[in-house]
Amino acid sequence: MTSQSAYVYATSSTTEKEIEKEAEAYERLGLNGGYAASGDVALPFEWKNAVVMLDQAQFHPVKYLQGLLAEFLRLGGKVYEQTRAVEIEKGKQPVVTTKEGHQIKSKHVIVSSHFPFNDFDGLYFSRLHVERSYALAVRVRSEIPDGMYLNADKPSRSIRYSPSPEGGKLLLLGGEGHPVGHSKQENLQNYEKLADFGDRYFGGTIDIPYRWSSQDIFTLDKVPYIGQMRTGKDCVLVSTGYAKWGMTNGTAAALLLKDLILHQANPYNELFDPSRSEWKPASIKSFVKENANVAKELVKGKARRQDRMLADLGPDEGALVMVDGKKVGAYKDVAGHCHLVQPTCTHMGCDVEWNNAERSWDCPCHASRFNYKGEVIEGPAVKDLSKFEGA
Ligand code: FES
Structure with missing residues (x-):
């Protein structure tokens, strides 16, 4: 693990103002950071202003998860891979049925399968939307700066490095996100755009050894749903909507769910409650847009004929x-x-x-x-x- 500064930077005058507000918020909240000094920002292109959060952890996510898994197993936990749950029968002791027909009875069940598969319970399908974004690991000719960078403009760009297994550094480039199934271009072109960006600003590409995409879930108000699937005495709990911050929100979810199951107080109960009222103007707009999109896709998909044979x-x-x-x-x-x-x-x-x-x-x-x-x-x-x- 290394300690890095994490920057959010603006390249347009609209987001420049947002960065100003962000810097004020950092100050009000007493966060370890604020306006970034121009000499500290090592981006190889023009930018307007930036905020920095100091002393952030940069680590290998798989190694981190392997450590958690080892501890879980040491404490007696069991993990079953390739075992798809397809049904949950509720009650005092909910019963989970797997695709193969096996049943598991438990005092509590936590559904943290990204998009809840039993989503009709809380109408989650109408309150969540999913975005896909793309990433490349690129060997480039120029020096890769320290620090982790995210832009505030569109298209989004995430810039950072990873040690390469063969020695030296790999440039990690992320971005070109879009709602799943609504890319303006072919999926391969999203990778090509990222590759062009790396090529242009980092001295040319030697090769691109790795590429991947991910799907991230967003709630209406962008705060995760963590808690009872439905209010009441429900023993089925949910955690989802981490909005690209899975490492931190996943840890917050584990702490909160543990307290809920053990009936301990937790100050974040209400904030993350999946049944909270989200009917603020921005959330309503998002709700209407998501559901209109689904309705449109249902009709459009059926009506569309294909020309190809x-x-x-x-x-x-x-x-x-x-x-x-x-x-x-x-x-x-x-x-x-x-x-x-x-x-x-x-x-x-x-x-x-x-x-x-x-x-x-x-x-x-x-x-x-x-x-x-x-x-x-x-x-x-x-x-x-x-x-x-x-x-
Ligand atoms: S995922 Fe809901 S209709 Fe396909």
């Missing part, structure tokens, strides 16, 4: 195509074998879309993901896409 697909290409007059999700693998699925999402029925960067079927409504064979990768859907047998 199965024969149009090249190797390693996927798309919605027409087969025997029906719309079908098709992926042709490198050997030329076609994998056909029904493109209707098993969560609430929106049409899925092909993601050419990760070779998955992604749902634009609540961000369920399925692999090219139609198997669930990420919920809230718990059932695989149906195979298309008609070709």
Whole structure:
């Protein structure tokens, strides 16, 4: 772990004003930071102003989680991987059923599966939205500065470094976020834009050994939902909506859920309560927009005909195509074998879309993901896409 300064910087006059307000907030709250001195900001391009938070931890997330896991196991905890929960029967002792039909009875159940798969309980599907963002690890020719940088403008840019397994440093570049299923460009182009940015400002690219994308969940007011799934004596708890701050919000969630289960007071109970009233103007706007988007996708997906046919697909290409007059999700693998699925999402029925960067079927409504064979990768859907047998 190293200690780094974390900066948020502006490149436009609109966000310049926001940074001023942010600096005032730092001062009011007595945070360890404030306005960044221009000599401290080591960005290789023009910027207007910046705030800095000093002495922030930069660490390897997997090593951190491995440490937590080892401690959990040492204390007698058990972890079952590849075990999908598909149902929760409530009661004094809720019962969780797995895809294979096994049942687990427990005093408390915590649903922290990103988008709750039993979301009809608290209508979470209407109160959450999911965004995808992209990241590259790039070997560049110029010196990579210390510090962690986030811009306040669009498109978003996150700049920092990681030690490379082969020695030296890798530039980590993140950004190009968009609501899942609503990218203005092909998913691969999001990576290309990040690569261009690194190439332009960091002396040219030697190679890009790693790239990945992530899906992050946001609540209406951007504060996570942590607590009882529904108010009352519910023994089913939820934690979600970490809004890209999973390491910190996940830790806050663990502390709060522990107190809830042990009936101990916690000053953050109300703040994170999933049943809190969120009906402030900004939240209402977000609620209306999200649900209008879902309604639009439901209609648009069904009404949209495809012009492409199965024969149009090249190797390693996927798309919605027409087969025997029906719309079908098709992926042709490198050997030329076609994998056909029904493109209707098993969560609430929106049409899925092909993601050419990760070779998955992604749902634009609540961000369920399925692999090219139609198997669930990420919920809230718990059932695989149906195979298309008609070709
Ligand atoms: S994830 Fe909700 S309809 Fe697909």
